[in-house]
Amino acid sequence: MYIDYLVIGQGISGTWLSYYLQKEGKSFLVIDNNKPNASSRLAAGIINPVTGRRHVEVWLADEILPFAWQSYNQLGNELDISAISTKSVIDFFPSPQMKLSFQKRIEEKGNFVFDYPDQNHFTSLFHYELGCGEVKPVYIAHLENIIPAWRQKLKSGSVLIEEQFDIDNLSLTATSVQYKDIVAEKIIFCDGYDGGNNPYFKLLPFAPNKGELLIAEIPGLPTNHIYKKGMIMVPLATPGMWWVGSNYHWEFDTDQPTKEFREKTEQLLRDWLKVPFTIAAHHCGIRPATLERRPFVGLHPVYPAIGILNGMGTKGSSLAPFFARQMADHMLYNHPIHPEADVNRFSRILSRNIS
Numbered sequence: 001m002y003i004d005y006l007v008i009g010q011g012i013s014g015t016w017l018s019y020y021l022q023k024e025g026k027s028f029l030v031i032d033n034n035k036p037n038a039s040s041r042l043a044a045g046i047i048n049p050v051t052g053r054r055h056v057e058v059w060l061a062d063e064i065l066p067f068a069w070q071s072y073n074q075l076g077n078e079l080d081i082s083a084i085s086t087k088s089v090i091d092f093f094p095s096p097q098m099k100l101s102f103q104k105r106i107e108e109k110g111n112f113v114f115d116y117p118d119q120n121h122f123t124s125l126f127h128y129e130l131g132c133g134e135v136k137p138v139y140i141a142h143l144e145n146i147i148p149a150w151r152q153k154l155k156s157g158s159v160l161i162e163e164q165f166d167i168d169n170l171s172l173t174a175t176s177v178q179y180k181d182i183v184a185e186k187i188i189f190c191d192g193y194d195g196g197n198n199p200y201f202k203l204l205p206f207a208p209n210k211g212e213l214l215i216a217e218i219p220g221l222p223t224n225h226i227y228k229k230g231m232i233m234v235p236l237a238t239p240g241m242w243w244v245g246s247n248y249h250w251e252f253d254t255d256q257p258t259k260e261f262r263e264k265t266e267q268l269l270r271d272w273l274k275v276p277f278t279i280a281a282h283h284c285g286i287r288p289a290t291l292e293r294r295p296f297v298g299l300h301p302v303y304p305a306i307g308i309l310n311g312m313g314t315k316g317s318s319l320a321p322f323f324a325r326q327m328a329d330h331m332l333y334n335h336p337i338h339p340e341a342d343v344n345r346f347s348r349i350l351s352r353n354i355s
């Protein structure tokens, strides 16, 4: 079988890349092993306009945030699902220092951060001694709707192969790749955390980061906000259900959930919430993060039939649509990729021998 593109992985990166390839009328196949704890199957999907303790604007905010809003809305309309919604984050200050830093940001006239006008508004729901601020608008990409709906679309078009891709079966010619009986002009790896083992890209500075979360039933909580106090609580599509997380570990021995996280988070919820809750599930995933917190996008400098769309780190919901579009435009129209994301910034390291 001859196709234009073979895409490995249908997390949020592979979803958006295959979406744009389809829009461009290209032939493609997606191979995905449906790993239950792949990052995109666990993420809260938050698209936060600010980041870090100082609440500074995220990288490329002016371009990436409107692009995400527009593209998720378009995808949602086409698939007839709710793909994105707007909320605000109620940030309950966990310490006097965090309160000061938030207020300083407001004084600096930072975008997206606001005083919350009625400081007693949430007293029937939460314990919070140090007050709260508000970050808005914050989007939620509903990955729990998007990933299965796009998968269904791929299946109905017979362009999804549900299996483990084995790189030992990949061979290259000067202008194409062959995998089993598939010959493709290019193969693009959107395989998340597993990409760190890919012989063509394993020298890239991946820095995988482990994160855990709980799914909690909290019937009494209004769903027009995301709530934050050390942890973040995000309303899920199922009424009364909440995503609660997360932690960030750069060093880990296992990708399994830990007793320590569960106990600590349950305790935090007991101390924070005034309404009852029950824990329904506990999961753990590995974020495909990178040392310099920028994604890896583009074609291999030595093997241009091989490409990568990976390294989305903690921000795949916002970065994936934007850089999938850049990747598609690069392959189809030779448009440049943003230099901070272009994988060719590592061309020297990627030119070393493959083993």
Ligand SMILES: Cc1cc2nc3c(=O)[nH]c(=O)nc-3n(C[C@H](O)[C@H](O)[C@H](O)COP(=O)(O)OP(=O)(O)OC[C@H]3O[C@@H](n4cnc5c(N)ncnc54)[C@H](O)[C@@H]3O)c2cc1C
Binding pocket: 008, 009, 010, 011, 012, 013, 014, 031, 032, 033, 034, 035, 038, 039, 040, 041, 042, 043, 044, 045, 046, 047, 163, 164, 165, 166, 190, 191, 192, 193, 194, 195, 210, 211, 212, 213, 245, 246, 284, 285, 286, 287, 288, 309, 310, 311, 312, 313, 314, 315, 316, 317, 318
């Ligand atoms: C706890 C947690 C919370 C998070 N919260 C947020 C958040 O609120 N907002 C945000 O923007 N980001 C968040 N993230 C990060 C986000 O999940 C990632 O940035 C994003 O999902 C990465 O998507 P991806 O498609 O690049 O990789 P992945 O989601 O890992 O997808 C890779 C896909 O490739 C498949 N695959 C891999 N290897 C193979 C193979 N050999 N053969 C076949 N298939 C294969 C996998 O099954 C998977 O479907 C969170 C992550 C975690 C763990």
